[in-house]
Amino acid sequence: MxxxxxxxxxxxxxxxxxxxxxxxxxxxxxxxxxxxxxxxxSQSPHILWLGCSDSRVPETSVLDLLPGEVFVHRNIANVLPANDLSSLSVLQYAVEVLEVKHIIVCGHYGCGGVLAAMGNTKLGLIDNWLKHIRDVRARHRQELEMIKDPAQRVKRLVELNVVAQVHSVKRNSNVLEAMKKRGLQVHGFVYDVGTGHVNLMDIPKDPDAEVYEV
Ligand SMILES: [Zn+2]
Incomplete structure:
Protein backbone atom coordinates (compact mmCIF):
# COMPACT_ATOMS: atom_id res chain seq x y z
CA MET A 1 0.00 0.00 0.00
CA SER A 42 -5.30 -9.01 -23.96
CA GLN A 43 -7.71 -8.91 -21.07
CA SER A 44 -9.97 -11.65 -19.76
CA PRO A 45 -11.73 -10.31 -16.67
CA HIS A 46 -14.41 -12.51 -15.09
CA ILE A 47 -16.26 -9.64 -13.49
CA LEU A 48 -18.24 -6.70 -14.81
CA TRP A 49 -18.64 -3.99 -12.16
CA LEU A 50 -21.46 -1.49 -12.53
CA GLY A 51 -20.90 1.06 -9.80
CA CYS A 52 -21.11 4.68 -8.75
CA SER A 53 -18.58 7.33 -9.83
CA ASP A 54 -18.05 8.25 -6.16
CA SER A 55 -14.33 8.51 -5.34
CA ARG A 56 -14.82 6.41 -2.21
CA VAL A 57 -15.86 3.31 -4.15
CA PRO A 58 -12.93 2.30 -6.37
CA GLU A 59 -13.82 -1.24 -7.39
CA THR A 60 -10.28 -2.56 -7.95
CA SER A 61 -9.17 -1.42 -4.49
CA VAL A 62 -12.38 -2.43 -2.74
CA LEU A 63 -12.24 -5.96 -4.17
CA ASP A 64 -8.45 -6.12 -3.69
CA LEU A 65 -7.93 -6.96 -7.37
CA LEU A 66 -5.19 -6.28 -9.88
CA PRO A 67 -5.37 -4.64 -13.31
CA GLY A 68 -7.08 -6.98 -15.75
CA GLU A 69 -9.49 -8.53 -13.27
CA VAL A 70 -12.56 -6.33 -13.49
CA PHE A 71 -14.30 -4.60 -16.41
CA VAL A 72 -15.93 -1.41 -15.22
CA HIS A 73 -18.72 1.02 -15.88
CA ARG A 74 -19.36 3.74 -13.33
CA ASN A 75 -21.81 6.60 -13.40
CA ILE A 76 -23.66 8.74 -10.88
CA ALA A 77 -25.61 6.44 -8.55
CA ASN A 78 -24.95 3.23 -10.56
CA VAL A 79 -27.96 3.53 -12.84
CA LEU A 80 -28.49 1.23 -15.85
CA PRO A 81 -31.28 2.73 -17.94
CA ALA A 82 -32.41 0.75 -20.98
CA ASN A 83 -31.71 3.76 -23.25
CA ASP A 84 -28.18 4.65 -22.09
CA LEU A 85 -25.83 3.78 -24.96
CA SER A 86 -22.71 4.01 -22.82
CA SER A 87 -23.67 1.44 -20.18
CA LEU A 88 -25.45 -0.72 -22.78
CA SER A 89 -22.27 -0.88 -24.86
CA VAL A 90 -20.21 -1.85 -21.82
CA LEU A 91 -22.78 -4.49 -20.94
CA GLN A 92 -22.84 -5.96 -24.44
CA TYR A 93 -19.05 -6.04 -24.78
CA ALA A 94 -18.59 -7.58 -21.33
CA VAL A 95 -21.24 -10.25 -21.88
CA GLU A 96 -20.74 -11.15 -25.54
CA VAL A 97 -17.03 -10.58 -26.14
CA LEU A 98 -15.32 -10.87 -22.76
CA GLU A 99 -17.88 -13.41 -21.56
CA VAL A 100 -17.68 -12.32 -17.95
CA LYS A 101 -19.02 -14.81 -15.43
CA HIS A 102 -20.37 -12.31 -12.90
CA ILE A 103 -22.03 -8.92 -13.16
CA ILE A 104 -22.00 -6.90 -9.96
CA VAL A 105 -24.22 -3.86 -9.50
CA CYS A 106 -22.78 -1.98 -6.54
CA GLY A 107 -24.52 0.86 -4.74
CA HIS A 108 -23.15 2.55 -1.65
CA TYR A 109 -24.38 4.24 1.49
CA GLY A 110 -23.76 7.97 1.47
CA CYS A 111 -24.48 8.16 -2.28
CA GLY A 112 -24.90 11.82 -3.24
CA GLY A 113 -26.98 10.92 -6.30
CA VAL A 114 -29.46 8.92 -4.25
CA LEU A 115 -29.58 11.62 -1.57
CA ALA A 116 -30.36 14.24 -4.24
CA ALA A 117 -33.11 12.03 -5.70
CA MET A 118 -34.61 11.70 -2.21
CA GLY A 119 -34.86 15.49 -2.00
CA ASN A 120 -36.76 17.94 -4.18
CA THR A 121 -34.16 20.57 -5.02
CA LYS A 122 -33.63 21.60 -8.66
CA LEU A 123 -30.05 20.80 -9.66
CA GLY A 124 -30.08 21.35 -13.42
CA LEU A 125 -29.01 18.91 -16.13
CA ILE A 126 -28.32 16.13 -13.63
CA ASP A 127 -32.03 16.10 -12.69
CA ASN A 128 -32.62 14.18 -15.95
CA TRP A 129 -30.26 11.46 -14.79
CA LEU A 130 -31.53 11.44 -11.22
CA LYS A 131 -35.04 10.87 -12.58
CA HIS A 132 -34.11 7.19 -12.90
CA ILE A 133 -33.67 7.07 -9.12
CA ARG A 134 -36.79 9.14 -8.58
CA ASP A 135 -38.64 6.42 -10.51
CA VAL A 136 -37.38 3.90 -7.94
CA ARG A 137 -38.39 6.26 -5.15
CA ALA A 138 -41.87 6.63 -6.66
CA ARG A 139 -42.30 2.86 -7.02
CA HIS A 140 -41.48 2.37 -3.33
CA ARG A 141 -43.00 5.56 -1.99
CA GLN A 142 -45.13 3.87 0.64
CA GLU A 143 -42.29 1.82 2.10
CA LEU A 144 -39.92 4.81 2.11
CA GLU A 145 -42.41 7.18 3.73
CA MET A 146 -42.91 4.73 6.58
CA ILE A 147 -39.22 5.11 7.52
CA LYS A 148 -39.14 8.10 9.87
CA ASP A 149 -35.36 8.55 10.16
CA PRO A 150 -34.25 10.49 7.02
CA ALA A 151 -30.79 8.86 7.03
CA GLN A 152 -32.31 5.37 7.16
CA ARG A 153 -34.74 6.34 4.39
CA VAL A 154 -31.87 7.32 2.09
CA LYS A 155 -30.02 4.09 2.96
CA ARG A 156 -33.12 2.12 2.00
CA LEU A 157 -33.37 3.97 -1.31
CA VAL A 158 -29.71 3.07 -1.98
CA GLU A 159 -30.68 -0.60 -1.51
CA LEU A 160 -33.89 -0.34 -3.54
CA ASN A 161 -31.90 1.32 -6.34
CA VAL A 162 -29.47 -1.63 -6.40
CA VAL A 163 -32.42 -4.03 -6.65
CA ALA A 164 -33.97 -1.95 -9.46
CA GLN A 165 -30.70 -1.82 -11.39
CA VAL A 166 -30.08 -5.56 -11.00
CA HIS A 167 -33.57 -6.09 -12.43
CA SER A 168 -32.76 -3.66 -15.23
CA VAL A 169 -29.58 -5.62 -16.09
CA LYS A 170 -31.50 -8.89 -16.02
CA ARG A 171 -34.04 -7.50 -18.47
CA ASN A 172 -31.30 -6.98 -21.04
CA SER A 173 -31.61 -9.54 -23.84
CA ASN A 174 -27.84 -10.26 -24.04
CA VAL A 175 -27.72 -10.84 -20.30
CA LEU A 176 -30.83 -13.06 -20.35
CA GLU A 177 -29.33 -15.20 -23.10
CA ALA A 178 -25.99 -15.55 -21.31
CA MET A 179 -27.71 -16.45 -18.04
CA LYS A 180 -29.55 -19.27 -19.78
CA LYS A 181 -26.76 -20.51 -22.04
CA ARG A 182 -23.66 -20.26 -19.87
CA GLY A 183 -24.77 -19.53 -16.33
CA LEU A 184 -23.89 -15.82 -16.16
CA GLN A 185 -24.73 -14.52 -12.67
CA VAL A 186 -25.93 -11.04 -11.69
CA HIS A 187 -25.40 -9.83 -8.12
CA GLY A 188 -26.25 -6.76 -6.06
CA PHE A 189 -23.73 -5.28 -3.61
CA VAL A 190 -24.00 -2.44 -1.18
CA TYR A 191 -20.73 -0.83 -0.11
CA ASP A 192 -20.42 0.86 3.25
CA VAL A 193 -18.10 3.84 2.81
CA GLY A 194 -17.73 4.02 6.60
CA THR A 195 -16.31 0.51 7.05
CA GLY A 196 -14.90 -0.47 3.64
CA HIS A 197 -17.13 -3.55 3.58
CA VAL A 198 -19.21 -4.73 0.63
CA ASN A 199 -22.31 -6.71 1.46
CA LEU A 200 -24.13 -9.07 -0.86
CA MET A 201 -27.79 -8.14 -1.18
CA ASP A 202 -30.69 -10.51 -1.28
CA ILE A 203 -32.31 -9.59 -4.59
CA PRO A 204 -36.05 -10.30 -4.68
CA LYS A 205 -37.46 -11.80 -7.86
CA ASP A 206 -38.40 -9.25 -10.52
CA PRO A 207 -42.23 -9.31 -10.49
CA ASP A 208 -42.23 -8.25 -14.15
CA ALA A 209 -39.46 -10.61 -15.31
CA GLU A 210 -41.65 -12.54 -17.76
CA VAL A 211 -42.63 -9.32 -19.55
CA TYR A 212 -38.99 -8.90 -20.56
CA GLU A 213 -38.34 -12.51 -21.58
CA VAL A 214 -37.16 -12.69 -25.19
ZN1 LIG B 1 -22.83 7.33 -5.31
Whole structure:
Protein backbone atom coordinates (compact mmCIF):
# COMPACT_ATOMS: atom_id res chain seq x y z
CA MET A 1 0.00 0.00 0.00
CA UNK A 2 1.20 3.51 -0.76
CA UNK A 3 1.10 6.34 1.69
CA UNK A 4 -2.04 8.33 2.18
CA UNK A 5 -2.08 10.93 -0.57
CA UNK A 6 -4.11 14.09 -0.56
CA UNK A 7 -4.25 15.95 -3.86
CA UNK A 8 -3.54 19.56 -2.99
CA UNK A 9 -2.17 22.73 -4.50
CA UNK A 10 0.53 22.76 -1.84
CA UNK A 11 2.87 20.66 -3.98
CA UNK A 12 3.31 19.70 -7.61
CA UNK A 13 0.38 17.31 -7.59
CA UNK A 14 0.50 16.04 -11.17
CA UNK A 15 4.21 15.38 -10.89
CA UNK A 16 3.62 13.55 -7.62
CA UNK A 17 0.93 11.42 -9.27
CA UNK A 18 3.37 10.37 -12.00
CA UNK A 19 5.97 9.46 -9.40
CA UNK A 20 3.41 7.44 -7.50
CA UNK A 21 2.42 5.67 -10.72
CA UNK A 22 5.99 4.60 -11.39
CA UNK A 23 6.54 3.29 -7.88
CA UNK A 24 3.17 1.47 -8.02
CA UNK A 25 4.09 -0.18 -11.35
CA UNK A 26 7.46 -1.14 -9.91
CA UNK A 27 5.86 -2.66 -6.80
CA UNK A 28 3.32 -4.68 -8.84
CA UNK A 29 6.04 -5.87 -11.26
CA UNK A 30 8.17 -7.05 -8.34
CA UNK A 31 5.23 -9.06 -6.95
CA UNK A 32 4.04 -10.40 -10.33
CA UNK A 33 6.68 -9.96 -13.03
CA UNK A 34 4.48 -11.53 -15.73
CA UNK A 35 1.39 -9.36 -15.08
CA UNK A 36 2.04 -6.29 -17.25
CA UNK A 37 3.59 -8.26 -20.16
CA UNK A 38 0.54 -10.55 -20.23
CA UNK A 39 -1.88 -7.61 -20.04
CA UNK A 40 -0.14 -5.97 -22.99
CA UNK A 41 -1.81 -8.48 -25.31
CA SER A 42 -5.30 -9.01 -23.96
CA GLN A 43 -7.71 -8.91 -21.07
CA SER A 44 -9.97 -11.65 -19.76
CA PRO A 45 -11.73 -10.31 -16.67
CA HIS A 46 -14.41 -12.51 -15.09
CA ILE A 47 -16.26 -9.64 -13.49
CA LEU A 48 -18.24 -6.70 -14.81
CA TRP A 49 -18.64 -3.99 -12.16
CA LEU A 50 -21.46 -1.49 -12.53
CA GLY A 51 -20.90 1.06 -9.80
CA CYS A 52 -21.11 4.68 -8.75
CA SER A 53 -18.58 7.33 -9.83
CA ASP A 54 -18.05 8.25 -6.16
CA SER A 55 -14.33 8.51 -5.34
CA ARG A 56 -14.82 6.41 -2.21
CA VAL A 57 -15.86 3.31 -4.15
CA PRO A 58 -12.93 2.30 -6.37
CA GLU A 59 -13.82 -1.24 -7.39
CA THR A 60 -10.28 -2.56 -7.95
CA SER A 61 -9.17 -1.42 -4.49
CA VAL A 62 -12.38 -2.43 -2.74
CA LEU A 63 -12.24 -5.96 -4.17
CA ASP A 64 -8.45 -6.12 -3.69
CA LEU A 65 -7.93 -6.96 -7.37
CA LEU A 66 -5.19 -6.28 -9.88
CA PRO A 67 -5.37 -4.64 -13.31
CA GLY A 68 -7.08 -6.98 -15.75
CA GLU A 69 -9.49 -8.53 -13.27
CA VAL A 70 -12.56 -6.33 -13.49
CA PHE A 71 -14.30 -4.60 -16.41
CA VAL A 72 -15.93 -1.41 -15.22
CA HIS A 73 -18.72 1.02 -15.88
CA ARG A 74 -19.36 3.74 -13.33
CA ASN A 75 -21.81 6.60 -13.40
CA ILE A 76 -23.66 8.74 -10.88
CA ALA A 77 -25.61 6.44 -8.55
CA ASN A 78 -24.95 3.23 -10.56
CA VAL A 79 -27.96 3.53 -12.84
CA LEU A 80 -28.49 1.23 -15.85
CA PRO A 81 -31.28 2.73 -17.94
CA ALA A 82 -32.41 0.75 -20.98
CA ASN A 83 -31.71 3.76 -23.25
CA ASP A 84 -28.18 4.65 -22.09
CA LEU A 85 -25.83 3.78 -24.96
CA SER A 86 -22.71 4.01 -22.82
CA SER A 87 -23.67 1.44 -20.18
CA LEU A 88 -25.45 -0.72 -22.78
CA SER A 89 -22.27 -0.88 -24.86
CA VAL A 90 -20.21 -1.85 -21.82
CA LEU A 91 -22.78 -4.49 -20.94
CA GLN A 92 -22.84 -5.96 -24.44
CA TYR A 93 -19.05 -6.04 -24.78
CA ALA A 94 -18.59 -7.58 -21.33
CA VAL A 95 -21.24 -10.25 -21.88
CA GLU A 96 -20.74 -11.15 -25.54
CA VAL A 97 -17.03 -10.58 -26.14
CA LEU A 98 -15.32 -10.87 -22.76
CA GLU A 99 -17.88 -13.41 -21.56
CA VAL A 100 -17.68 -12.32 -17.95
CA LYS A 101 -19.02 -14.81 -15.43
CA HIS A 102 -20.37 -12.31 -12.90
CA ILE A 103 -22.03 -8.92 -13.16
CA ILE A 104 -22.00 -6.90 -9.96
CA VAL A 105 -24.22 -3.86 -9.50
CA CYS A 106 -22.78 -1.98 -6.54
CA GLY A 107 -24.52 0.86 -4.74
CA HIS A 108 -23.15 2.55 -1.65
CA TYR A 109 -24.38 4.24 1.49
CA GLY A 110 -23.76 7.97 1.47
CA CYS A 111 -24.48 8.16 -2.28
CA GLY A 112 -24.90 11.82 -3.24
CA GLY A 113 -26.98 10.92 -6.30
CA VAL A 114 -29.46 8.92 -4.25
CA LEU A 115 -29.58 11.62 -1.57
CA ALA A 116 -30.36 14.24 -4.24
CA ALA A 117 -33.11 12.03 -5.70
CA MET A 118 -34.61 11.70 -2.21
CA GLY A 119 -34.86 15.49 -2.00
CA ASN A 120 -36.76 17.94 -4.18
CA THR A 121 -34.16 20.57 -5.02
CA LYS A 122 -33.63 21.60 -8.66
CA LEU A 123 -30.05 20.80 -9.66
CA GLY A 124 -30.08 21.35 -13.42
CA LEU A 125 -29.01 18.91 -16.13
CA ILE A 126 -28.32 16.13 -13.63
CA ASP A 127 -32.03 16.10 -12.69
CA ASN A 128 -32.62 14.18 -15.95
CA TRP A 129 -30.26 11.46 -14.79
CA LEU A 130 -31.53 11.44 -11.22
CA LYS A 131 -35.04 10.87 -12.58
CA HIS A 132 -34.11 7.19 -12.90
CA ILE A 133 -33.67 7.07 -9.12
CA ARG A 134 -36.79 9.14 -8.58
CA ASP A 135 -38.64 6.42 -10.51
CA VAL A 136 -37.38 3.90 -7.94
CA ARG A 137 -38.39 6.26 -5.15
CA ALA A 138 -41.87 6.63 -6.66
CA ARG A 139 -42.30 2.86 -7.02
CA HIS A 140 -41.48 2.37 -3.33
CA ARG A 141 -43.00 5.56 -1.99
CA GLN A 142 -45.13 3.87 0.64
CA GLU A 143 -42.29 1.82 2.10
CA LEU A 144 -39.92 4.81 2.11
CA GLU A 145 -42.41 7.18 3.73
CA MET A 146 -42.91 4.73 6.58
CA ILE A 147 -39.22 5.11 7.52
CA LYS A 148 -39.14 8.10 9.87
CA ASP A 149 -35.36 8.55 10.16
CA PRO A 150 -34.25 10.49 7.02
CA ALA A 151 -30.79 8.86 7.03
CA GLN A 152 -32.31 5.37 7.16
CA ARG A 153 -34.74 6.34 4.39
CA VAL A 154 -31.87 7.32 2.09
CA LYS A 155 -30.02 4.09 2.96
CA ARG A 156 -33.12 2.12 2.00
CA LEU A 157 -33.37 3.97 -1.31
CA VAL A 158 -29.71 3.07 -1.98
CA GLU A 159 -30.68 -0.60 -1.51
CA LEU A 160 -33.89 -0.34 -3.54
CA ASN A 161 -31.90 1.32 -6.34
CA VAL A 162 -29.47 -1.63 -6.40
CA VAL A 163 -32.42 -4.03 -6.65
CA ALA A 164 -33.97 -1.95 -9.46
CA GLN A 165 -30.70 -1.82 -11.39
CA VAL A 166 -30.08 -5.56 -11.00
CA HIS A 167 -33.57 -6.09 -12.43
CA SER A 168 -32.76 -3.66 -15.23
CA VAL A 169 -29.58 -5.62 -16.09
CA LYS A 170 -31.50 -8.89 -16.02
CA ARG A 171 -34.04 -7.50 -18.47
CA ASN A 172 -31.30 -6.98 -21.04
CA SER A 173 -31.61 -9.54 -23.84
CA ASN A 174 -27.84 -10.26 -24.04
CA VAL A 175 -27.72 -10.84 -20.30
CA LEU A 176 -30.83 -13.06 -20.35
CA GLU A 177 -29.33 -15.20 -23.10
CA ALA A 178 -25.99 -15.55 -21.31
CA MET A 179 -27.71 -16.45 -18.04
CA LYS A 180 -29.55 -19.27 -19.78
CA LYS A 181 -26.76 -20.51 -22.04
CA ARG A 182 -23.66 -20.26 -19.87
CA GLY A 183 -24.77 -19.53 -16.33
CA LEU A 184 -23.89 -15.82 -16.16
CA GLN A 185 -24.73 -14.52 -12.67
CA VAL A 186 -25.93 -11.04 -11.69
CA HIS A 187 -25.40 -9.83 -8.12
CA GLY A 188 -26.25 -6.76 -6.06
CA PHE A 189 -23.73 -5.28 -3.61
CA VAL A 190 -24.00 -2.44 -1.18
CA TYR A 191 -20.73 -0.83 -0.11
CA ASP A 192 -20.42 0.86 3.25
CA VAL A 193 -18.10 3.84 2.81
CA GLY A 194 -17.73 4.02 6.60
CA THR A 195 -16.31 0.51 7.05
CA GLY A 196 -14.90 -0.47 3.64
CA HIS A 197 -17.13 -3.55 3.58
CA VAL A 198 -19.21 -4.73 0.63
CA ASN A 199 -22.31 -6.71 1.46
CA LEU A 200 -24.13 -9.07 -0.86
CA MET A 201 -27.79 -8.14 -1.18
CA ASP A 202 -30.69 -10.51 -1.28
CA ILE A 203 -32.31 -9.59 -4.59
CA PRO A 204 -36.05 -10.30 -4.68
CA LYS A 205 -37.46 -11.80 -7.86
CA ASP A 206 -38.40 -9.25 -10.52
CA PRO A 207 -42.23 -9.31 -10.49
CA ASP A 208 -42.23 -8.25 -14.15
CA ALA A 209 -39.46 -10.61 -15.31
CA GLU A 210 -41.65 -12.54 -17.76
CA VAL A 211 -42.63 -9.32 -19.55
CA TYR A 212 -38.99 -8.90 -20.56
CA GLU A 213 -38.34 -12.51 -21.58
CA VAL A 214 -37.16 -12.69 -25.19
ZN1 LIG B 1 -22.83 7.33 -5.31
Missing amino acids: GNVFRFSAAHDSIHTLLQRNRSWAQRISALQPSLFPSLAN
